[in-house]
Amino acid sequence: MLYAEPRSTDAAFHFSAEEYFMTRAHTDEAIFMTWRTGKCAMLGCNQVAYAEIDVRLADESGIQVVRRSSGGGTIFTDPGVLLYTVILPLPYRGTSDVKRLEFEYVSNPVVSALRDMGAAARAEGRNDILLHGAKISGLAQYVKGNRLCTHGSLLFSANLDELAAVLKPDDGKIRSKALRSVRARVANISPLLPGVGDIEDFRRLLKKNMLEGQDAAEYILTADDIAGIEEIKRLKYANPDWTFGHAPKFSFCQAKRFAAGKVEIFLDIAEGVIKSCVIRGDFLGVTPIRGLEELLESRPYRRDAIIRALADVDMARYLGGVSKEQFMECVFPEEQ
Numbered sequence: 001m002l003y004a005e006p007r008s009t010d011a012a013f014h015f016s017a018e019e020y021f022m023t024r025a026h027t028d029e030a031i032f033m034t035w036r037t038g039k040c041a042m043l044g045c046n047q048v049a050y051a052e053i054d055v056r057l058a059d060e061s062g063i064q065v066v067r068r069s070s071g072g073g074t075i076f077t078d079p080g081v082l083l084y085t086v087i088l089p090l091p092y093r094g095t096s097d098v099k100r101l102e103f104e105y106v107s108n109p110v111v112s113a114l115r116d117m118g119a120a121a122r123a124e125g126r127n128d129i130l131l132h133g134a135k136i137s138g139l140a141q142y143v144k145g146n147r148l149c150t151h152g153s154l155l156f157s158a159n160l161d162e163l164a165a166v167l168k169p170d171d172g173k174i175r176s177k178a179l180r181s182v183r184a185r186v187a188n189i190s191p192l193l194p195g196v197g198d199i200e201d202f203r204r205l206l207k208k209n210m211l212e213g214q215d216a217a218e219y220i221l222t223a224d225d226i227a228g229i230e231e232i233k234r235l236k237y238a239n240p241d242w243t244f245g246h247a248p249k250f251s252f253c254q255a256k257r258f259a260a261g262k263v264e265i266f267l268d269i270a271e272g273v274i275k276s277c278v279i280r281g282d283f284l285g286v287t288p289i290r291g292l293e294e295l296l297e298s299r300p301y302r303r304d305a306i307i308r309a310l311a312d313v314d315m316a317r318y319l320g321g322v323s324k325e326q327f328m329e330c331v332f333p334e335e336q
Helices: 011-023 055-060 098-116 160-166 171-176 199-211 223-237 240-244 290-296 303-309 315-319 324-331
Strands: 002-004 031-035 040-043 064-067 075-077 081-089 121-124 128-131 134-144 147-155 217-219 252-258 261-270 273-281
Touching (some): 011 223, 031 199, 081 098, 081 199, 098 121, 098 147, 098 199, 261 324, 290 315, 315 324
Antiparallel strands (some): 128 134, 134 147, 252 261, 261 273
16 A cells, blocks of 8 residues: 655645546555645535535635535535545455445544544444544545545544534435534544644554555655646646536426435426436435436436436446435426
8 A cells, every 4th residue: 555645735636636646646556645735615526516615705714615526515624624535446355346445444444543542433324434423524435447536534623613604504414414503513533532632643643543554655746746636636626617617507406315415406308308417416426427417318308218218327326325216206206
């Protein structure tokens, strides 16, 4: 395993570094990376920016807005948050089950590391790590080429008031979790780890625990690496078109929240045919949603036609734990 620790606080740089390691770096080894950012709101790849964050407040407060390539919901990071990334080639040690890899090589080791530091953390739900009932970390994944990227954040000493101010969770999500606010369900780790000094001490301990038993070597970014990362950043992660996107054209819109996440579907239907399809939400698929959108386009807007189009589709790759039947509830809500 290679360990990388890029010295940048630019979230767009780090997401570009992940993509660089997945697509351009000439190595088949697993990669573990830790990183920190300035104040930042990170959108999931399928979310609508203006629905998830207070963009004006972000601009006024100097909060960077970026969009990652994985699914899931929006998170807030600042210098008090430690972020981590594990990139694995697929299949890795005999398995291509991405959820199994997430638990075996990321979630379980992070939980184990926190417990070794004295925090009784546990993995719970679709992608959370909890401590005394409060969320301290969330994970997300995506596949590109033959590699899997799993990344997450650990709230060490984050400004939770600023987090609550800039994030705008939808009412359905709050109701489904019986919560009054996003501030009520998150917590910092630092008060519960009196033996850990500052966040850099925390990083060192996490690194030690995560790499224990691994044949690990430190990887220092070369000038060529940085140039490649900066190119990806310019074209994608620092590009407003990627971050904010365009408002979808639609004649039909339906949103539903399920246990595995929210699905919002926009269809432009003319003469009984789906002319365009846009799917948004905080579901945890690992494959770009555009593939599923294209399967529905040019199809008659009829249940039998859509069922045939989806017959052989592995919906988990696109929608995580949202089932095909649940997806159909969004496409044909009047039949429910």
